[in-house]
Amino acid sequence: MIEEIFTASVFASTLRLATPYIFAAVGETFSQKSGVLNLGLEGVMLMGAFAAFYTVYATGSVIIGLLAALIVGALMGLATAFISVTLQAEQGISGIGIYLFGLGMSELLFVRLIGTPVSIDGFPRLYIPGFSDIPVIGEIFFNHNLLVYAAFLLVPIAAFILNRTTFGLMIRAVGQNPEAADAMGVNVARVRYMTVIIAGTLAGLAGASLSIALLNVFQQNLTSGLGFIAVALVYFGRWTPLGVLLGSLLFSFVNALQLQIGSIGVNIPSEFAVMAPYVITIIALVFASKRAEKPTALTKPFRRGD
Amino acid sequence: MKIRTVLLVVCALLLSVIPAVRAQDDVFRVAAVAPSATNDLAFSQSMFDALTLIDEEMGDAFEFVFQDGTFVVDDAAVALRDWAASGEYDLIIAHGSQYGAILEELAPEFPEVSFAWGTDVNTFGLENVYAYTAAAEEGGFINGVLAASISQSGVIGVVGPIEVGDAKAYIDGFQSGATYANPDVEVLVTYIQSFSDVPLATEAAAAHVANGADVLTGSAQMVVGPIAVAQENELAWFGTQSSQADLAAESGVSFQVYRWDVILRDMIENIGGGVLGGEAYVLTLENGGLEIQVSESLDEESASIVTETIAALTEGIVSGEIVVLPEDPMATPEAGS
Structure with missing residues (x-):
């Protein structure tokens, strides 16, 4: 029974399911580290997913589709930054506004420009000579499309930027004590603009990973709450890219496991199986939050002289 | 000042009366709410396609509005109540089993309006509710x-x-x-x-x-x-x-x-004859639904x-x-x- 449950396909499915979470949550880590909560991630993902899908649908090029998602994500990040940093709007509320905008606009554009679900040729699975054919290991690690690898590659890059670069130091300073950072000559607004744009760009990429790499279809509300889970994963991961990676893998693994349990007909009510990833995430979140290093200035707008 | 006040009162009275009066013409009007998109290739689209077909068949004698993506039941409740209160619609469809409780509460308040909902066979014993489902x-x-x-x-x-x-x-x-x-x-x-x-x-x-x-x-x-x-x-x-x-x-x-048009035709005919509900329909292979x-x-x-x-x-x-x-x-x- 154990062998039937813990198959190579479950682990491969885990990596696929984790991909959009990693992109979105690592991006959100940048944003939150600098003190800006972006609850609108889901809406940005939807817009990125649609932009990528429609571009591939119209041009046939996944590269141009990817670029479209990055640009749309960056623009929505810019809009979010303008609202949160320049206008200093309440971040939770404005985030919901961004989400609703993305939800509605992606649906409107989909209905107007495409009309009905169609499939496209997205990023193909990469065959890596010598690796893809290795039994079990090959199926788990070397049978994915380019964006799956890119997501995992992003984690050490993000960790390096946040922990080993001057820009990372500025991000952390702005998130912990913006007044002190400002006194040291750091342009708080500029840093926050950059992190929120990074978050938007990666959220657009997360959406693209769904619509032109993992699913190759688009439908209204395609992300189905995935962006909100990504925000929770940032807390789960204690505002570190590695923590976000572990959280994404855990959540996705439990999800893949429950699908496998359902598929092979293990007699567990499907309601319990589906609940499992969320219950485990909440439990982990409770323990993680006790030792969490939350950015002190998270959700607090910065006004010079306050 | 007095004339203006009287005019305002008259206007307010007219506005409060007008919605209660059903459109007095030969056009059969339907309003429908559904949980997902009209192009979902599934449940909501099946009803939208059926209404579109009826629309094509009846031409100017038929009109419909369709509010899709209303998975949140409270949002649907607002739309259903507004439509019922407007008096403009001959049939109001709540296309989703999650809307049953709303309809059970709403339908008795508007006994002159015909409602339909599905998928279910429960008309709640109300004479202005049709229920429908598919085998x-x-x-x-x-x-x-x-x-x-x-x-x-x-x-x-x-x-x-x-x-x-x-x-x-x-x-x-x-x-x-x-x-x-x-x-x-x-x-x-x-x-x-x-x-x-x-x-x-x-x-x-x-x-x-x-x-x-x-x-x-x-x-x-x-x-x-x-x-x-x-x-x-x-x-x-x-x-x-x-x-x-x-x-x-x-x-x-x-x-x-799902060919909901099969039962919609029957409902339209019944409502035209003054029967606003009380019947449950089932789409089957036999009836062509x-x-x-x-x-x-x-x-x-x-x-x-x-x-x-x-x-x-x-x-x-x-x-x-x-x-x-x-x-x-x-x-x-x-x-x-």
Whole structure:
């Protein structure tokens, strides 16, 4: 029974399911580290997913589709930054506004420009000579499309930027004590603009990973709450890219496991199986939050002289 | 000042009276609310397509408004109440079993307005409520027989939303049909507990494929994901609720299509005759409310075999020779024939 449950396909499915979470949550880590909560991630993902899908649908090029998602994500990040940093709007509320905008606009554009679900040729699975054919290991690690690898590659890059670069130091300073950072000559607004744009760009990429790499279809509300889970994963991961990676893998693994349990007909009510990833995430979140290093200035707008 | 006040009062009175007066013309007006998009290739689209068909048939004598994507029941309640209070609509449709409680509360407040809801057969004992549902197990049975007949591996994957309503009926019928055709077939069923989670539905289908499934089916709007899995792996796909022939262009075999227009015509006629409700309708193969469409992508020989099989099974089900859901949950050839 154990062998039937813990198959190579479950682990491969885990990596696929984790991909959009990693992109979105690592991006959100940048944003939150600098003190800006972006609850609108889901809406940005939807817009990125649609932009990528429609571009591939119209041009046939996944590269141009990817670029479209990055640009749309960056623009929505810019809009979010303008609202949160320049206008200093309440971040939770404005985030919901961004989400609703993305939800509605992606649906409107989909209905107007495409009309009905169609499939496209997205990023193909990469065959890596010598690796893809290795039994079990090959199926788990070397049978994915380019964006799956890119997501995992992003984690050490993000960790390096946040922990080993001057820009990372500025991000952390702005998130912990913006007044002190400002006194040291750091342009708080500029840093926050950059992190929120990074978050938007990666959220657009997360959406693209769904619509032109993992699913190759688009439908209204395609992300189905995935962006909100990504925000929770940032807390789960204690505002570190590695923590976000572990959280994404855990959540996705439990999800893949429950699908496998359902598929092979293990007699567990499907309601319990589906609940499992969320219950485990909440439990982990409770323990993680006790030792969490939350950015002190998270959700607090910065006004010079306050 | 006094004249202005009197005018304002008169205007206010007129405005309060006008909505209560139903549009006095020969146009039959329908308002419908549905949980997902009109292009979902599933439940909501089936009703939208039916209303569009009626609209084409009746021309200027028919109008409809359709509020889709209203999964939040409270949002639907606002729309339903506004429509009922406006007095402009001859029939108000709440297309989703989650709207039942609202309708049970709302309908008695507007006894002159006709309501319809589904999928269910409960009219709450109200004379202005029609209920409707689909015997989805019938088409599920036919799809199941066909699926088991073409499966080389003897393993079939099913991705369902929540284990209720017509989705459950379809999947139960599908399992029964598959076992009817091949008692040794293995039908893998996963309910993902969501009607809209495409990524999860996609991985559920991928899990079935990894476990040996070479034929897939599913119900609800999230099946666009499993269809993509079928297309990618060149597997056969069987659909329900609406035609998914365009999306499943290379993998589709047959689709059970809900023809709500069959019952809508009857409702329109009844309402015209002053009967506002009190009746429950069921779409069946017999009354033409369920239609099994064959994918145009099949070659001529395959299409012919599939069409003949559908015709024979339909005849058996309609005549009662084939029991789609016998008391034993899994039909056997002995039990069914």
